[in-house]
Amino acid sequence: MIRVLFADKAENWPRYEAALNAAFAQAGLNAEVFQPGEAAPDSIDYIVYSPQGPVQDFTPFTRAKAVLNLWAGVERVVGNATLTQPLCRMVDAGLERGMVEYATGHVLRYHLGLDATLAQQDGIWRHDGGVPPLARNRSVVVLGLGALGAACAHALVALGFDVTGWSRTQKEITGVACLSGPDGLNQALSRAEILVSILPDTPETTDLLNAQTLALMPKGAAIINPGRGTLIDDDALLAALNTGQIGHATLDVFRIEPLPPEHPYWAHPRVTVTPHIAAESRAETASEVVAENIRRGEAGEPFLYLVDRARGY
């Protein structure tokens, strides 16, 4: 019998109970799932984890073969000094589609100028005779070409956008101008009419969008940030919004969540706040990933989506 601890928030258990048990059965695993406190930590083989759950000290889990994070982001666990087990992050089809829908939806909002259209429903026929640009005339940049960024880049290409992507290591993605490294970042930003940042939170990505880098973007550019709040120097972004260097920002993630009511982003006319809803792991598909990793662990095969702890993601 494989003993699995469900170390997410207790309120998420009803969503996961049937899904995890079905995924274990489907994978041919004879597994039993325990809630925190139900089983001795040194009897647990795998920990299904989220940073919101009750486990912060992994020391007593002497037998655990892996910690299987239900989130894509690992910044709240990757530096945990008590963690000696392999750490896997979540790459889930449901999470990916959610991010694709969020990113493409907000890119289209900016591309089509929907805010202006919706705000001017006042009986005045404002056709200036101009021809609105097609997606192919709109340069969209995706920072981060991992599981989520690459999926968003593909979807934006399918919609016809002129897509540039940037990552730490060089990528090749059909239809996407792929750039990497510091020079690549400068080039990418200089063409970003609409920027989508889907980078992880690491020491290298902290404040990546700051006064210098925001100044490289075309005047009036839009920013969509479903990555992590730490990617943006908030004071620099507010200053750039106030000068019009950045035309608008849609922010899903923040240094402090929930975003405090007094934060200037709430009242800023050129900021849209969404409450960290860009993409959620879905119990059914995430459970299949957990089950596959447990199957691999039991078979002595390499885990999927293993986090490189030195790299931080």
Ligand SMILES: NC(=O)c1ccc[n+]([C@@H]2O[C@H](COP(=O)([O-])OP(=O)(O)OC[C@H]3O[C@@H](n4cnc5c(N)ncnc54)[C@H](OP(=O)(O)O)[C@@H]3O)[C@@H](O)[C@H]2O)c1
């Ligand atoms: N808002 C939400 O609801 C939500 C939901 C899920 C995830 N997220 C966020 O999305 C992030 C990305 O998820 P993912 O599954 O796509 O992660 P991933 O597969 O690990 O991809 C990360 C990407 O970022 C690139 N990268 C990392 N550090 C970099 C650096 N210093 N310079 C340039 N590129 C760098 C990586 O480059 P290489 O490919 O070269 O390694 C990779 O392309 C998560 O970490 C999380 O913060 C947000």
